[in-house]
Amino acid sequence: xxxxxxxxxxxxxxxxxxxxxxxCVSIDIRGHETVKxxxxxxxxxxxxxxxxLVNGVSKDFSWQPVDGDKIDVYPEQHDWFTCEVTKLQPExxxxxxxxxxxxxxxxxxxxxxxxxxxxxxxxxxxxELAEISSDEGRILLTRDRxxxxxxxxxxxxxxxxxxxxxxxxxxxxxxxxxxxxxxFSRCVKCNGILQAVSKGKVFDRLEPKTKLYYNxxxxxxxxxQIYWKGSHFEEIEAFIEKLxxxxxxxx
Numbered sequence: 666x667x668x669x670x671x672x673x674x675x676x677x678x679x680x681x682x683x684x685x686x687x688x689c690v691s692i693d694i695r696g697h698e699t700v701k702x703x704x705x706x707x708x709x710x711x712x713x714x715x716x717x718l719v720n721g722v723s724k725d726f727s728w729q730p731v732d733g734d735k736i737d738v739y740p741e742q743h744d745w746f747t748c749e750v751t752k753l754q755p756e757x758x759x760x761x762x763x764x765x766x767x768x769x770x771x772x773x774x775x776x777x778x779x780x781x782x783x784x785x786x787x788x789x790x791x792x793e794l795a796e797i798s799s800d801e802g803r804i805l806l807t808r809d810r811x812x813x814x815x816x817x818x819x820x821x822x823x824x825x826x827x828x829x830x831x832x833x834x835x836x837x838x839x840x841x842x843x844x845x846x847x848x849f850s851r852c853v854k855c856n857g858i859l860q861a862v863s864k865g866k867v868f869d870r871l872e873p874k875t876k877l878y879y880n881x882x883x884x885x886x887x888x889x890q891i892y893w894k895g896s897h898f899e900e901i902e903a904f905i906e907k908l909x910x911x912x913x914x915x916x
Contacts (some may be wrong), residue, residue: 667694667732674739680708694730701726710813712821715741715754723750755820760845764797766807771829777856780847834908843909857887867891
């Protein structure tokens, strides 16, 4: 038996109980628990932890703390670390893909609007979410920390914000999505790929005023939803431009 002291940095303390909100927690050590088990027992999913320093030395999740250990836990790597570190979260390779839980429908729409492959079902069980994330290499987005603690989940993120537009801003910053965004390339409704289509091919599906005032159209290759630069397009385009820091190309 002994004690180890954990220091949780940046916003990781948001996951801790009220009595531990200062980010410093003293833990009884039984000699067989891994640092991953202890961190998750305190309410912090392993997907939120990128670097662990034990007495100033980088360790992975399998480390078993001993009496007197001082353990610093970080959500991301920092340039000012004085030692080489083992990153615990996988490196993002190429354009990210997502799977979202059933409470993040509006966020799903925004991600698809930016051109990101985002799987979503209104009613989906935690088991299926975790399996999709693991099997397809998708980043699991949720506000349920429990599903992020599942061992098979390698890539995941607890969305801090509760308002959809703030959520998508948060994700752009977290994953540098501006580098990969392709606005207006995916169907907001079903996640399918949009393709240009002539007005003549969709003419019989258009409302009278749409037939009169619009000429450029796209169609979803999966569900055949039709898109055009309607009355709200300029507002949406301005939002995307502000979000990404550049003009959002439609064509």
